Amino acid sequence: MNLEIVWSEFLLMAREEAGSSIVDTWLKALTLHSWDMHSRIAYIGTPNAFVKDWVRSRYTLLFEALLPRILHVPSIRITFVDNAEQTEAQSPKEHHNTVSMPQGISIVPAIRAPQKINKIKAAESTPHSLQKEYQFANFVVGAHNSLAYSAAHAVVEKLGMLYNPFFIYGHSGLGKTHLLHAVGNAVLTRNPKARIIYQSANRFVTDFIQAIRCDRIQQFESKYRDNIDVLLIDDVQFLAHKEQTQEAFFHLFNTLYHAHKQIVCTSDSLPGDIAGLADRIRSRLVSGLVADISEPQLETKIAIIKHKAEKHGEILPNDTAEYIASVGGMSVRDMEGALIRVIAYASLQKAPITLGLAREALAHATTVHSQPIKLPDMISIAAAVEKELQFSLRILRSQERNKAVSLARHIAMYLMKKCGHASLREICSFFNRRDHSTVLYAINRIEKLKKEDPECVRTIKLIEQKLL
Numbered sequence: 001m002n003l004e005i006v007w008s009e010f011l012l013m014a015r016e017e018a019g020s021s022i023v024d025t026w027l028k029a030l031t032l033h034s035w036d037m038h039s040r041i042a043y044i045g046t047p048n049a050f051v052k053d054w055v056r057s058r059y060t061l062l063f064e065a066l067l068p069r070i071l072h073v074p075s076i077r078i079t080f081v082d083n084a085e086q087t088e089a090q091s092p093k094e095h096h097n098t099v100s101m102p103q104g105i106s107i108v109p110a111i112r113a114p115q116k117i118n119k120i121k122a123a124e125s126t127p128h129s130l131q132k133e134y135q136f137a138n139f140v141v142g143a144h145n146s147l148a149y150s151a152a153h154a155v156v157e158k159l160g161m162l163y164n165p166f167f168i169y170g171h172s173g174l175g176k177t178h179l180l181h182a183v184g185n186a187v188l189t190r191n192p193k194a195r196i197i198y199q200s201a202n203r204f205v206t207d208f209i210q211a212i213r214c215d216r217i218q219q220f221e222s223k224y225r226d227n228i229d230v231l232l233i234d235d236v237q238f239l240a241h242k243e244q245t246q247e248a249f250f251h252l253f254n255t256l257y258h259a260h261k262q263i264v265c266t267s268d269s270l271p272g273d274i275a276g277l278a279d280r281i282r283s284r285l286v287s288g289l290v291a292d293i294s295e296p297q298l299e300t301k302i303a304i305i306k307h308k309a310e311k312h313g314e315i316l317p318n319d320t321a322e323y324i325a326s327v328g329g330m331s332v333r334d335m336e337g338a339l340i341r342v343i344a345y346a347s348l349q350k351a352p353i354t355l356g357l358a359r360e361a362l363a364h365a366t367t368v369h370s371q372p373i374k375l376p377d378m379i380s381i382a383a384a385v386e387k388e389l390q391f392s393l394r395i396l397r398s399q400e401r402n403k404a405v406s407l408a409r410h411i412a413m414y415l416m417k418k419c420g421h422a423s424l425r426e427i428c429s430f431f432n433r434r435d436h437s438t439v440l441y442a443i444n445r446i447e448k449l450k451k452e453d454p455e456c457v458r459t460i461k462l463i464e465q466k467l468l
């Protein structure tokens with residue numbers, strides 16, 4: 001087991017579960033220092049004492065929830081290590097069987113065979129993985145999300161009877177996952193015995209592939225079908241081009257639907273715009289109620305920022321909240337990232353939060369490129385490419401190999417890496433590609449073209465201007 005792989009898998013899951021702002025602002029700075037399989041302690045390396053305290057007090061639960069799934073054990077304990085104090089490369093807990101890895105990482109050799117069994121047990125033992133903090137009560141409602149919000153409420157009240165399926169779509173970071181968990185949590189409040197499954201489509205696919213590999217299709221079907229009251233599937237766009245998984249999803253959908261079990265799905269676009277999704281699934285997904293969430297208006301953004309700040313125990317002055325809301329980015333997730341940076345900055349400076357301090361904190365962030373406050377997300381980049389080169393998102397994501405389309409796609413991939421700082425894996429899954437080398441090829445190609453072809457340079461400049 002390579003700890004770097006474990007760590008990158010963790011960051012991916014954390015991005016899905018906790019949002020990019022937390023990953024980019026805090027978690028990316030950490031390392032999985034070592035993993036002691038015997039005592040089931042994961043040692044997380046932190047760059048300094050401040051980050052160590054911050055992360056320990058806020059994200060321990062996140063580590064405890066996600067790492068066991070990746071490390072294939074039912075539970076783990078977390079110990080945070082301050083790397084600055086550990087410069088003399090002493091492993092936090094020396095172990096006889098410890099193997100050294102690059103970058104001072106060390107692991108206890110894993111015994112492979114029992115892992116699969118443990119993993120399956122761990123997955124089966126969690127009927128749902130709802131995040132408690134995503135509730136209706138802390139979801140700020142504005143014109144941009146009111147339809148989705150009230151429909152979600154109605155769904156809870158008339159489970160399986162009114163809007164089934166209920167489909168929520170909108171750009172990344174606008175609250176889809178929050179609302180999905182809120183539905184699950186509200187159902188549980190009304191009926192603590194309700195059986196709810198929350199799963200991202202990404203993990204649904206992995207789960208399915210693993211079931212095929214281990215010859216456990218029946219268990220897979222039964223896990224998602226039997227005794228289930230509510231099925232919540234997040235980011236269904238990730239089912240694109242996964243024909244076999246779609247087949248399984250289709251049957252599951254039908255069974256649950258006919259049994260009047262509630263199904264709620266989210267996606268970054270309308271089913272009709274997801275290339276590589278079977279027509280019969282598209283039509284099923286829109287057969288109930290479809291609601292969108294759009295970008296909040298400034299007033300709502302301010303309300304959200306204030307609300308989030310209170311959660312962190314901070315009361316923001318109006319001008320400061322307005323400033324963060326206006327520069328924090330298009331999505332709520334980006335704004336939250338900006339807010340967290342301001343709070344951290346104030347805490348480091350031991351100064352109260354004021355407009356001046358927020359300006360300083362965010363100006364610094366935008367110049368060092370260390371975090372994504374103003375970074376355009378992948379959808380915005382694709383949208384800018386679409387505007388400039390007239391290829392729809394659907395075509396860009398398709399397998400179409402026509403010269404012009406593939407150039408546009410390569411430019412989009414290049415910009416996602418260079419301006420959006422997306423990972424190769426994120427770009428791959430955005431374009432429904434399996435192989436990272438496709439993205440690497442695209443980046444190299446555009447870098448070369450930029451040196452040789454002034455037309456290409458001009459096009460990229462025009463697209464970049466659309467991103468500002």
Ligand code: ADP
Pocket residue numbers: 018019138139140141145170171172173174175176177178179304332333336
């Ligand atoms: P999506 O799934 O659409 O990408 P998320 O649901 O993960 O977005 O939301 C990103 C972050 O923004 C989360 O921390 C979420 O709590 C917060 N958020 C989004 N919309 C709202 C809202 N209306 N009120 C409060 N928080 C919100």
Ligand code: MG
Pocket residue numbers: 173176177178234235
């Ligand atoms: Mg989401």
